[in-house]
Amino acid sequence: MKIYDLRSDTVTKPSEEMRKAMYKAEVGDDVYDEDPTVNRLQDLASKITGKRSSLFVSTGSMANLIALYINGGRGNDVLMHDQAHSLHHELGAPSAIAGINPVGVPGERGILRSEILKDFVKSQNSAYYDAKTTMLVIENSHNFAGGTCYYRENLKDIQSFSSKYNLNSHMDGARVFNASIATGISLKEISSYTDTISFCLSKGLGAPVGAMLCGSKEFIQEAKKVRKFLGGGTRQAGIIAAAGIYALENNINRLIEDHINAKNLAKALMSKPWAKVDPSTIETNILFFETIGISAQKLEKKLARRGILCFATSENKIRFVTSLEVNKQDINSISGIINSLEI
Ligand SMILES: Cc1ncc(COP(=O)(O)O)c(C=O)c1O
Structure with missing residues (x-):
């Protein structure tokens, strides 16, 4: 995986x-x-x-x-x-x-x-x-x-x-x-x-x-x-x-890619009933979203089982950070996993 x-x-x-x-x-x-x-x-x-x-x-x-x-x-x-x-x-x-x-x-x-x-x-x-x-x-x-x-x-x-x-x-x-x-x-x-x-x-x-x-x-x-x-x-x-x-x-100019990737992840999350995030608030490479109907810790584990590593920073908040470790294709794959995730 x-x-x-x-x-x-x-x-x-x-x-x-x-x-x-x-x-x-x-x-x-x-x-x-x-x-x-x-x-x-x-x-x-x-x-x-x-x-x-x-x-x-x-x-x-x-x-x-x-x-x-x-x-x-x-x-x-x-x-x-x-x-x-x-x-x-x-x-x-x-x-x-x-x-x-x-x-x-x-x-x-x-x-x-x-x-x-x-x-x-x-x-x-x-x-x-x-x-x-x-x-x-x-x-x-x-x-x-x-x-x-x-x-x-x-x-x-x-x-x-x-x-x-x-x-x-x-x-x-x-x-x-x-x-x-x-x-x-x-x-x-x-x-x-x-x-x-x-x-x-x-x-x-x-x-x-x-x-x-x-x-x-x-x-x-x-x-x-x-x-x-x-x-x-x-x-x-x-x-x-x-x-x-x-x-x-x-590596400075390529940071813009990380910003675009973070916004696209926010867009993928936006349509899920278990996540609350407003893509228009994403300015750089860090995004936080609120979890709904599931604790952040549980969702963190669920995502990890599908290969997505992230941090639960409180009871109902998860942080995603984009970087040169995840390219545009990876973001598409992550969005696909998010889309298919049942809570
Ligand atoms: C805003 C901010 N300042 C300082 C640091 C500390 O950097 P380092 O991990 O190199 O000590 C971090 C690390 O994540 C950070 O996010």
């Missing part, structure tokens, strides 16, 4: 061409800044984001953690969406290691807005028992809100809010290339609205390992130290950086 893996875009495997690029990579000791391939990847990330400097790190979680460590500060409040990845899915490391106090803020479709955020800001003049708010994190696209994106108006709102309240700002851009393609806003422009940005190479872009953290020269100098402090100073990392370069040079 063929397996269709819709659990996440983290399941992507490096292609033959990507592996060749890794095999041929020139390497050196990156802790001494001597790995030419890592240096090339970092320069490329700076060019794409328009930030002065960039750092190659092992994971998106590590990139977020370093930003929080430097720009949040121990005991301070950091505002983030109440469904943010950093709040719920990074093992409490933002509190345990960076020492920040994460504050979840509601926002429709995962999007934070100044009119709601402002009520969560605490300053030095607040009550004696209040922590000070130092930082704001936005997630673009927003994973658990269903791959939703910040549009220009939202990004401008975030920028002026951070500046008004003198907050450091970070974008968890694990899937920011998906957001860029969906909104038509260049990555350079998206990156200009926050002080720092991180993005993952190992999700839809298809690299096996790695994420980038980008910001000012001073921020990245500090970030390099914090990375080492966390045990993340790697040596001949060019082997994996080469996959990141390959991903950035070859």
Whole structure:
């Protein structure tokens, strides 16, 4: 039986061409800044984001953690969406290691807005028992809100809010290339609205390992130290950086296919009495649907028996994520299975 893996875009495997690029990579000791391939990847990330400097790190979680460590500060409040990845899915490391106090803020479709955020800001003049708010994190696209994106108006709102309240700002851009393609806003422009940005190479872009953290020269100098402090100073990392370069040079534009595929899956689900989803709300490669008359856990198992892997994220919600692991033909086959599924 063929397996269709819709659990996440983290399941992507490096292609033959990507592996060749890794095999041929020139390497050196990156802790001494001597790995030419890592240096090339970092320069490329700076060019794409328009930030002065960039750092190659092992994971998106590590990139977020370093930003929080430097720009949040121990005991301070950091505002983030109440469904943010950093709040719920990074093992409490933002509190345990960076020492920040994460504050979840509601926002429709995962999007934070100044009119709601402002009520969560605490300053030095607040009550004696209040922590000070130092930082704001936005997630673009927003994973658990269903791959939703910040549009220009939202990004401008975030920028002026951070500046008004003198907050450091970070974008968890694990899937920011998906957001860029969906909104038509260049990555350079998206990156200009926050002080720092991180993005993952190992999700839809298809690299096996790695994420980038980008910001000012001073921020990245500090970030390099914090990375080492966390045990993340790697040596001949060019082997994996080469996959990141390959991903950035070859796998960005094809993300649109994943978006189309996600919308088509939503269309297939829409006609089923056991699923509730509105295809017009699908912006990128992530779709959530509500299960009707069956628990999400039961449906997840039923789908797995037919070769479709996915995640039940609550009692009645299932997440599908499209990626280069499932092509258009696979989507047709999955739609066929969905159509024939009796509950
Ligand atoms: C929005 C978001 N941020 C950060 C991460 C963390 O990335 P990593 O798995 O590389 O630590 C993820 C992972 O899925 C994510 O969805």
